[in-house]
Amino acid sequence: MSYIELTDITKSYHAGKNILEKINFTIEKGEFFVLVGPSGSGKSTLLRMIAGLENVTDGILKMNQKIVNHLPPKDRNLSMVFQNYALYPHLSVEQNILFGLQAKKVSKKEQKKRLKETAEMMGLSDFLDRKPRQLSGGQRQRVALARAVVSEAPLCLMDEPLSNLDAKLRAQMRVEIRRLQKQLGLTLIYVTHDQVEAMTMGDRIMVLNDGEIQQVGKPITLYNEPANLFVASFIGSPKMNIGKAEVKNTSCFLINNTLSFPVGPILQEALKEHKDIVVGIRPEHIQPTTHHEATHSLEVVNVEQLGNETTLAFDVDGELWTAKWPGQWDIMAGHQLKVYISEEHLSFFDAQTKQLVRPASFNSQEEVQAI
Amino acid sequence: MTEAAATLSQEDYILFEQTKRKHRYKQFIKGMLFLLPSIVLFSVFLFYPLLRTIYLSFFLTDASGAPTVFIGWDNFVTLFQSSIFQQSIKSTFLFVLYTVPLTIVVSLFLAIIANEKLRGIGFFRTIFSSGMGISVAAASVFWLYLFHPTIGFLNIILDTFRLEKISWLTDPSWALIAISVTTIWMNIGFTFLILLGGLQSMDKYLYESADVDGAGYFYKLRRITIPMLSPTLFFVVTVTIINAFQTFGQVDILTQGGPQNATNFIVYSIYREAFTNYQFGSASAQAIILFIIILIMTIIQFKLGERKVHYQ
Numbered sequence: 001m002s003y004i005e006l007t008d009i010t011k012s013y014h015a016g017k018n019i020l021e022k023i024n025f026t027i028e029k030g031e032f033f034v035l036v037g038p039s040g041s042g043k044s045t046l047l048r049m050i051a052g053l054e055n056v057t058d059g060i061l062k063m064n065q066k067i068v069n070h071l072p073p074k075d076r077n078l079s080m081v082f083q084n085y086a087l088y089p090h091l092s093v094e095q096n097i098l099f100g101l102q103a104k105k106v107s108k109k110e111q112k113k114r115l116k117e118t119a120e121m122m123g124l125s126d127f128l129d130r131k132p133r134q135l136s137g138g139q140r141q142r143v144a145l146a147r148a149v150v151s152e153a154p155l156c157l158m159d160e161p162l163s164n165l166d167a168k169l170r171a172q173m174r175v176e177i178r179r180l181q182k183q184l185g186l187t188l189i190y191v192t193h194d195q196v197e198a199m200t201m202g203d204r205i206m207v208l209n210d211g212e213i214q215q216v217g218k219p220i221t222l223y224n225e226p227a228n229l230f231v232a233s234f235i236g237s238p239k240m241n242i243g244k245a246e247v248k249n250t251s252c253f254l255i256n257n258t259l260s261f262p263v264g265p266i267l268q269e270a271l272k273e274h275k276d277i278v279v280g281i282r283p284e285h286i287q288p289t290t291h292h293e294a295t296h297s298l299e300v301v302n303v304e305q306l307g308n309e310t311t312l313a314f315d316v317d318g319e320l321w322t323a324k325w326p327g328q329w330d331i332m333a334g335h336q337l338k339v340y341i342s343e344e345h346l347s348f349f350d351a352q353t354k355q356l357v358r359p360a361s362f363n364s365q366e367e368v369q370a371i
Numbered sequence: 372m373t374e375a376a377a378t379l380s381q382e383d384y385i386l387f388e389q390t391k392r393k394h395r396y397k398q399f400i401k402g403m404l405f406l407l408p409s410i411v412l413f414s415v416f417l418f419y420p421l422l423r424t425i426y427l428s429f430f431l432t433d434a435s436g437a438p439t440v441f442i443g444w445d446n447f448v449t450l451f452q453s454s455i456f457q458q459s460i461k462s463t464f465l466f467v468l469y470t471v472p473l474t475i476v477v478s479l480f481l482a483i484i485a486n487e488k489l490r491g492i493g494f495f496r497t498i499f500s501s502g503m504g505i506s507v508a509a510a511s512v513f514w515l516y517l518f519h520p521t522i523g524f525l526n527i528i529l530d531t532f533r534l535e536k537i538s539w540l541t542d543p544s545w546a547l548i549a550i551s552v553t554t555i556w557m558n559i560g561f562t563f564l565i566l567l568g569g570l571q572s573m574d575k576y577l578y579e580s581a582d583v584d585g586a587g588y589f590y591k592l593r594r595i596t597i598p599m600l601s602p603t604l605f606f607v608v609t610v611t612i613i614n615a616f617q618t619f620g621q622v623d624i625l626t627q628g629g630p631q632n633a634t635n636f637i638v639y640s641i642y643r644e645a646f647t648n649y650q651f652g653s654a655s656a657q658a659i660i661l662f663i664i665i666l667i668m669t670i671i672q673f674k675l676g677e678r679k680v681h682y683q
Contacts, residue, residue, distance in 0.1 A: 053579050074585035086580035090598045099594070100584030151584065 002026035003187055004050065004155070009059035011045055011211075019045055020211045022059070027189065029154075032181050034202030035191045038234070042211040044159055047191045051157050052076050063155070078155040079148035083163055085140050087132040094119075094128040097146050118150040121180075138169045145177070149184065156181075158190045162197065174201055195235050199223070207231050225359040229278060229349050232356075238283050238311065241321040244351070245277040255279050256317035259296050261343050270358060276351030283311070285345035285360070286323035294338035303331050312337070428655035436651040446656035456657070458632050459640045462547060466636060467615040469551040470558070474611055475604070477555065478562035483596070485563070486570040496567065502560025507620035514553045515540075515625055540626050543633040550634050553621050558614065562607050569603030570596070601680045609672055616665050637661045 004027040011020040020042045027033045035043040048054040050061065052073035061069050068076055079100075087096050097118060101111045119125045122142045132140055141161065148156050161177070162170045178201050181188045192198055198205045199219045207214040207222065207230070214234075215227040226232035232240045243255040252260050253267070263271075271277065286298075301320065302313040310329040314321045314337075323339065331337060348357040428446055430438035450456045481499045485492060502510075517524050518539040526536045539549040573596070581591050597604075619638045622628060628635035628643060635643075637657060645654035 051579075051583060053582065073579075073582045078583065080580065080583045082576050082580060084574070084576060086574070086576035088577060088595060088599075090601075091594075099581070100586070103581070103584055103586035103590050103594075147580075147584070 003029040003031075003064065004189075005060075005062040005065075006050075007060040007062070009046070009049065009056060009061060011042070011049060011054065011057045018057075018211060020049075023213060025206060025213065025216055027187065029187055030185050032178070032188045032190065032201060032203040034198040034205045035189065035208060036195055036198035036205055036234075037193065037208035037214075039193055040210075041208045043191045043193075043208050046208070047157050047159055047189060050189060051078065051080050076155075077153050078157060079151040079153040081144045081148050081156070081158040081161045083160040085132075085144035085161075085164075087140060087143055089132050091131075092128065093124060093130050093132070093135070093143050096132065096143055097124075097150050100147065100151050114150050114152070118146045121149065122146045137165050138173070141165060141169075141173060145180065149180070154185075155187045155189070158188065160192055161190075162192075163194070170197075177201065196237060199235065205235075207234060209234075225356065226280075226347070227356050229280070229354040232280050232347065232349070236282060238322040238324065240280045240282055240347075241286070241316075241319075242278060242280050243316060243319065243321075245279045245348075247271060256319060258298075258317045259341065261341075261346070264343060267348065267358075270348060274350045274352075274357055277357065278349045278351045278354075280347040280349060281321075281341065281345055282360070283322045283324040285341065286312075286314075286321065287340045287342075288325055288329070289338050289340050292340035292342075295340050295342075297336050297338050300331055300333050300335050300337050302333055303329075424655045424658050427652055428659050430652045432649075432651040434649040436645075436649075438652070442652070446653050447660070450653065450656055450660070455632060455635070456640065459635045459637055462633060463616060463636045465547060466551060466554075466618065466634075467612060469548070470554045470615050471608065471611050473551075474555050474558045474562055475608060478559050478566055478607075479604075481559065481563050482566035482570055483592070485567055500560045500564045500567075502557055503564060504560070505557070507557065508624060510557050511553065511621045511624035514549075514556070514621075518549055518625070541630050543631045546626050546630055546633045550618075550621055550625060553625065554615070554618060557621070558611060562611060565607050566600065566603060569600050573599055605672075605676045605680045608676075609669060612668060612672070613665055616661065616668075637664075 006023055006025055009020060009023040010018055012018045023046065035046060037043045045054060049056050052068070052071060052075075056069050060067055063076065073080075088099065091099065094115065097115055098111055101114065106114075115128075119128060122145060124139070124142055124146055127135060127139060127143075132143065135143065141164075144161065148158075158177075162173050165173060174197060177188075177190075180186070190197075190201060199222075202219055204217060205219055205222055206216045209230050215222055215231045219235075222231060222235050226235060226240075229242065233242060243259070245253050245255050246257070247253045247263065248260070252262050254260050267277075298314040298316065298321075300312055301315045304311040304313075305328065307328070309327065310325045310331070312323045312325065312329075312331065314323065345360045347360045349355065350357055427436075427438060429441060429443055431440040431442055433439050485496050485499055505513075516522075520526060520536065520538050520541070523539070525539065529536055537545055539545050577595055577599075578591060581595060586594070616636075617638055618636055619642065622634050622636055622639045623642075626634045628639045638661065641654045641657045641661070644650045644657060
């Protein structure tokens with residue numbers, strides 16, 4: 001019994017070209033669901049269809065087991081936070097927060113009570129008389145959130161709410177929104193193009209590209225077992241290194257004509273089915289040779305010192321690969337560097353279908369640490 | 372060493388000051404060059420005539436407009452005692468009262484419906500704003516035929532409903548109304564366009580947010596559209612009032628100030644005084660009075676309006 005159910009949802013503005021193509025997914029009550037994808041992927045359109053601000057061209061949209069395709073936004077019992085906050089510039093913070101309640105003719109007493117609670121929760125009690133233009137970006141963001149909170153709607157939609165904030169504030173608001181959602185037990189659908197936001201906030205993530213669902217799942221699943229090359233390169237920062245694999249002979253294969261690996265039994269089987277294989281490896285899996293013996297030697301092109309970690313860029317037959325090493329490493333650009341790459345950290349994709357053939361097989365043992 | 376540095380900086384300082392002054396002088400000359408065309412045009416067509424009008428208002432003149440006898444405030448005193456001028460001021464204010472609110476209300480209504488996203492709305496927007504492209508003279512002649520006592524469309528309509536015909540332009544109780552209707556019709560194009568522009572520049576997210584919040588159509592109109600439109604409305608009201616005070620063309624063509632001076636608005640009265648009666652002194656005095664009235668009206672508006680208007 002899912003809370004929101006989309007069946008074959010399709011959207012097109014002009015006949016012929018579909019912006020969204022047969023979208024199917026469900027969202028559970030109390031879930032933090034993130035829609036992520038590059039700009040133009042249709043994620044905002046999808047959210048606006050759920051809100052009722054855009055018509056559904058085809059398909060069935062259900063909320064609470066009821067079909068809501070035809071319902072106007074106000075009858076869907078939801079709240080929404082817009083990218084530019086959509087605060088009324090001529091109204092004070094207090095009037096902005098109460099706008100919806102007054103529209104719905106909630107009693108004065110109830111309005112007062114909810115305003116007080118919300119303002120306290122969002123830390124806005126001292127700003128109630130101010131106009132939006134007298135507030136900082138973060139405070140405006142809080143007013144927009146307060147409007148959603150005060151409506152007490154069980155479902156909240158957010159359309160890139162943090163994209164107008166600076167990096168520091170964004171990190172802080174990520175935590176606040178997450179906490180708010182848990183505290184109020186909200187079902188939250190959150191649209192973003194930022195995969196870091198998606199990974200850090202979502203209970204589940206849906207990756208969207210070109211109007212099609214790429215993968216739906218938990219953040220860690222998306223990271224460890226990306227369903228295709230798009231998800232593999234979209235999720236994770238720096239992005240996954242991708243190289244073309246070429247089988248030299250029965251015992252070894254070459255990536256980008258440079259890195260040679262032995263052919264294991266799993267790969268042999270996979271190679272029977274898939275002609276061309278593309279290999280992906282996460283930056284943290286090109287490792288220093290402290291605990292392991294060097295397997296390969298690569299030319300360092302660039303070094304970025306971040307203090308707590310060091311990002312290295314290598315030239316692998318014309319393509320830039322990155323590695324992320326914890327700690328500080330005194331390495332000069334232009335040198336050859338010995339690294340350790342384990343065959344089991346490689347993910348394999350079919351070059352034609354771009355689908356995952358075999359995920360990296362490290363997951364359960366060393367990386368995830370259960371408490 | 373510090374002494375050397377000090378003397379050096381002293382010289383440098385003087386040089387620095389000199390260059391700065393030179394630079395500022397150059398900037399000033401450049402700025403004046405840019406302003407020159409406007410200064411010349413305004414001086415010839417605005418500042419000089421204004422001063423000349425003030426000067427003339429204290430004189431009696433001959434038929435060619437040359438001042439003959441200085442009479443001080445006499446022109447003004449005579450004017451305020453003249454029942455014709457009092458009537459003129461009264462009908463001007465009545466005219467403003469009839470035209471301005473109606474123009475604004477009708478244009479606002481048209482702008483709001485033309486702001487909806489409907490098929491073929493461009494056609495209606497063009498129609499509603501087309502009044503702007505018609506000259507006052509052409510529009511007046513057009514209305515002259517509509518108001519015609521026997522073949523006029525308005526009287527034909529009245530006739531079909533078996534109502535008594537109205538002599539629109541010759542009946543003292545109807546002439547002012549007839550001129551007002553004409554003026555409203557002529558002004559709608561401009562005010563409509565400005566108001567539509569104001570509506571179009573509004574952020575659509577505000578309305579979407581209000582939709583999600585459960586606001587109805589009229590609630591949105593009252594709480595969002597009108598307050599957000601207030602700067603535009605304020606501008607339109609100010610301009611329409613000033614325009615109404617300066618109405619001339621339609622009066623000249625439709626009624627020539629009659630019947631019984633019912634539509635003898637100040638500007639028309641100035642024209643008659645100067646070019647029919649050749650009383651340039653008295654006409655100048657009327658012009659000054661009109662100027663002061665408009666000035667006061669505008670100041671009052673700004674004083675009252677600014678508080679209510681929301682600027683972004």
